[in-house]
Amino acid sequence: MASHLSSVSTIEGLLQHSASGKGNRDYWNIDDILAEEESAPTIFLQDAKGLAYLNHLDQINPNSSNAIRASSSAQSMLAKQQQLRNLRTEVLKAETKVELPLWLGIALAQRDIVNLLPPKYMTKQYFNTLNAGSEVVTMRQQSPYIYENVTKICEYMAESDVKDTLVVYLNVFIERFGKLVIDYSNNSNQTEQFSGVQKKLTNLERELFDTHKKQKLMFQAWKNREGPSVEVNTDFIGNENNDGHEARNFKRLRVQ
Numbered sequence: 001m002a003s004h005l006s007s008v009s010t011i012e013g014l015l016q017h018s019a020s021g022k023g024n025r026d027y028w029n030i031d032d033i034l035a036e037e038e039s040a041p042t043i044f045l046q047d048a049k050g051l052a053y054l055n056h057l058d059q060i061n062p063n064s065s066n067a068i069r070a071s072s073s074a075q076s077m078l079a080k081q082q083q084l085r086n087l088r089t090e091v092l093k094a095e096t097k098v099e100l101p102l103w104l105g106i107a108l109a110q111r112d113i114v115n116l117l118p119p120k121y122m123t124k125q126y127f128n129t130l131n132a133g134s135e136v137v138t139m140r141q142q143s144p145y146i147y148e149n150v151t152k153i154c155e156y157m158a159e160s161d162v163k164d165t166l167v168v169y170l171n172v173f174i175e176r177f178g179k180l181v182i183d184y185s186n187n188s189n190q191t192e193q194f195s196g197v198q199k200k201l202t203n204l205e206r207e208l209f210d211t212h213k214k215q216k217l218m219f220q221a222w223k224n225r226e227g228p229s230v231e232v233n234t235d236f237i238g239n240e241n242n243d244g245h246e247a248r249n250f251k252r253l254r255v256q
Contacts, residue, residue, distance in 0.1 A: 031203060035145035036103035040153065041117040043097050048113075052090035054098045056083070102149060109156050116156045118165075121146055127168050134172040135179040138200045147173065147204050176201075181209045 048054075092098070097117070100108070108114040120126055121142040130137055139146050150169050154162045184197050201209060221227050 031145065032148065035143075035148040036101065036106070036152070038102055038143055038145065038149060039099040040102045040105045040119055040149075041097060042100050042105045042108065042114040043117060044092060044094050044114050045112060046094050048092040050088050050090070051092040053084050053087035054092060054100075055096055056087060102152065106152065106156070116153055118153065118157065118161075119143075119149075122150060122153065122165055127164075130168060130172050134175050135200075139176075139202055140200060144203045146202050176205060177208065181205055182212060184209070 098114075100114070105114060105116050109116045119142075121139070126142075143149055147169065150165065154165055157165070180197055180201060198206065198209075218227075
């Protein structure tokens with residue numbers, strides 16, 4: 001099982017998801033699991049009993065940055081935890097906007113409990129930024145799995161919005177593939193320049209970069225005859241026939 005997990009790449013996972021039906025998940029792909037752990041905005045379509053705390057996680061979660069800035073005293077932390085226990089008995093009202101892990105948002109959207117909302121990287125403002133020059137945008141800051149999550153979220157959007165979104169990201173992928181992945185993998189000796197570019201690449205783009213670079217090195221090694229040589233196996237190929245001319249007579253294998 002472990003060998004199967006390690007053999008599934010980001011590229012394979014994205015292709016498998018695009019070829020599968022709506023809502024299908026690849027449970028053996030680590031990248032697919034990590035992608036769905038990222039938060040996505042949702043809006044509840046009905047009241048949810050005992051889930052009111054979801055709308056206050058930034059304030060009551062002891063590990064959140066907002067809670068730490070509010071107060072660092074132990075007494076305050078205890079008060080926050082008591083507030084959390086109280087909220088677990090209250091109702092989360094319909095039309096409330098809540099950030100949920102993408103996998104949970106998808107599961108609830110399939111049951112018509114919530115509506116998935118487009119994240120920041122699927123808004124018109126961000127599209128304008130990408131169209132102005134996607135190669136200078138650090139897309140990784142928005143999500144290292146931005147392409148994967150776009151395809152997942154598009155399954156639950158209006159058809160008109162899906163078309164615009166996919167066209168934008170298709171053009172972005174083509175542009176970044178040519179200018180960042182191919183160009184910089186061909187000139188990766190410039191370490192400082194490459195390290196800055198690598199920070200902009202998503203996980204999918206990084207995998208494509210590494211694949212292209214390895215293929216280029218393998219081609220150069222073959223071109224310079226640095227790889228292993230191919231030798232004639234005399235057990236299978238005869239050098240000459242009865243007329244003295246070269247021939248390729250394959251001998252049969254006998255099973256003993």
